[in-house]
Structures are given as structure tokens and as C-alpha cells.
Amino acid sequence: MAEYAISGITSKPVRASEPAPPGRRRAPIRVCEVIKGLNLGGAETALAERLRVAPQDGVTYTVICLHASWNVLIDRIRAEGIEVIDLSPYSRLSAYVRLVRVVRRLAPQVVNMHSPLPAIVLRLFLRPSRRKPHLIHTVSGIKYRPATLLLDRLTRRLDDHTVAVASMVAHSPTAVGARRVSVRIHGIDLGRQREWAARAGEVRGEFGVPDDAFLVVSVANLRACKNHLMLVEAAAEVVRARPDALFLLAGEGPMHDQISAEIERRGLGDHVRLLGRVPDAYRLIASADLLVLSSHNEGLPVVAMEALGAGVPVVATDVGGLPDIITSGRNGILTSPGSPSALAAGLLEAMEPAEHRKLRSGALSSDPQMLDMVNTARWFEDLYQDPTRG
Secondary structure, three states: OOEEEEEOOEEEEOOOOOOOOOOOOOOOEEEEEEEEEOOOOHHHHHHHHHHHHOOOOOEEEEEEEEEOOOOHHHHHHHOOOOEEEEOOOOOHHHHHHHHHHHHHHHOOOEEEEOOHHHHHHHHHHHOOOOOOOEEEEEEOOOOOOHHHHHHHHHHHHHOOEEEEOOHHHHOOOOOOOOOOEEEEOOOEOHHHHHHHHOOHHHHHHHOOOOOOOEEEEEEOOOOHHHOHHHHHHHHHHHHHHOOOEEEEEEOOOOOHHHHHHHHHHOOOOOOEEEEEOOOOOHHHHHOOOEEEEOOOOOOOOHHHHHHHHOOOOEEEEOOOOHHHOOOEOOOEEEEOOOOHHHHHHHHHHHHOHHHHHHHHHHHHOOOHHHHEHHHHHHHHHHHHHOOOOO
16 A cells, blocks of 8 residues: 555554545645755656656645756646746855745645755745745655754754655654654656656667676666666676666766776676766666666665556665565566665566566566556645645
């Protein structure tokens, strides 16, 4: 089941509200979706995808972001007729001042905050106001910097509702102590992923994948927490046993040069490629034989849901919310975090023909009610009508 209400450390299932019956009009409300950045990360992509399929049943959305390195997601959201206010041109302090001013000017009934620093600022400056909106905090991660975590803990009870993207997130330091917590797995555009899975050959040709290659894809920012160096070490072990393996690593970040040097040092240039930023990376995921994640920590990665939606098994470290959607031996394999040999063993097991067929079948049969973003978009609009429910 995709949604739970959390009280203390226990949880019990709660049925998401049904859409309003035909003929019954909802009261119009304005919602501000506030996020620190609108780059190609998981939380940002999940927000853009939810708004793309949102019913907009009596809800007027405005998205406010404090910075964006490129306009891919901004353009995607604006294409749905939704206003995006980008505060990137301003300095950090000025951007937060303008954030408070913009939200006060718009006077929304609901503010959904997707990042901890904007949430801290808005709690402090909106709660004392005469027309205070309902505050919702959507939490995607299980770790913050120590100072951010302290300030978030001191202010999070000012929220009316907290939405965690996985049960592990709901029980992590980033959400524990909030007044009202629901778990909602956000999902993906399931129909789109299955369409691209049917066009896998086309995408593999676009990326120069040989016909006889076993394609393993990673889509993640090149940051230390994603542990690409361990992935490269595991890839070396896999390639020794399976010379047909090809690893395509999509993403940008500060670890790029170090990862590239490690690939070269191990002589893996023909088997491990760094692709850089790949717009619409869901296409690449849908064309893969396996998706691999080597992270030290995660919330609930959108890319893992995109893989399952396309029938692509996931081999990943057993961290964060991944056990909420992956069952080892059914639709993927979870391995011990920090162990390159365990990750390599998981990949090699999943590459065995009989096991791979079984895992593909399991990935395709993953719960569509959990994976389909349309259900989540409706659930959020129900929540916006009554942020105190659950």
C-alpha cells in the first residue's frame, strides 16, 4: 500500500481519498510548491512529474525555486500552464527574503515545502502572519547537514502535515517529531515508461550500445554519497566474469574527474562510460537490462521506480526507502552498503539468464497503484483540500 499515517514509531494503513464525485465542485485554492532547486535530482523530477499529471481540480499552482542551473524542469512545468517563479538571479540571502515576500503576496491557502532550508525560513516568517497558510513539508531524504537538521527539528512542529516519500524516511531524523506524518510513495509516469521500454532498441542505438551487450545503467549525481567509486570497483569484477557487460553512468557532479580517473586506472574505458547530464534519462533507464544504485544513503530514488515501471530489475545497496519497492529475488537484488564485492555478486546473479528473466517478470508486476504518479497527484490534491486529514 502506498500511503500510511505515522504516529510515533508505529504506522497503520490509511485509504487515500477518492476524487470528488462528478457534479460536486471543490472550493478553489492556491498552492505554492516551494523547492530549493529545480535541477535534475529525484525530488525535483518527482515534483515536475506530479504537476504534469495533476488534475488541477480547483487547485491553482505556483512553483517557487531558489535556483536552477538549467531550465529543463522549469520549461516542463510551464508547459502545463503552471507559473514558475525562479529566484536564481538573486544572491542567497536576497533569494530567501524575496521568497517570503512572494509567498505573502500570493497569499496561498497551502504551501508545500520540498527542501529543509526554505521550510525553516517559511515556518518562522509565515506562522506569525495574520493570514497564515497551511504548511506541508514533503521530505525526500534521510540526512541533512547538522545545522540544518537542528533548525529543522526546532521548527518542524509548526507544519500542519509532513509527507515522507518512504517509510524509512518517515522514521528517520528528518521527519521524526513532526506533528502529523503520512508516507506517500510518489511514483512515476507508468504509461510513458512502458512505451519507452517497447522502444529500447531505438534508445540503445542512440547511445551506441552494441547489440550483444548486457546494458547496466546508473543515473545519479556524481557526488560522494552516491558512491560511484565503489560502483567502478564492482564493475571491474563484473567485467572480468562477463566481458559483454557495458555500464553507462549518467549524471554530473563534483566527483566526475575522480571517477573518470578511476575508470582509466582500471582499464575499463571500453566497459564503463560517463555520459554526463542526460535529459529525459528515463528513456535510457527503460532501455537497460539492469539499473544499478551504489549509494551510501537514499530517500526513495525516482530512477528505481522508473526502472521497475519499465520492467527493468534494480540491483542496489540496501539503504533508505529502497526496500519499500524492491524485494530481493523478485524484482531486484539488494546488497550490503559499502561492499563492492557484494554489489558485484548481486549484479552477476541478476545477469544470469534464468534469474534475469525472473527478475524482469517481477519488475513488470510491481504494484501499479504504488508506481503510478497519477494516483499520487490526486492524493496530494485531496490533501491540499484538507491538510489536517490523516
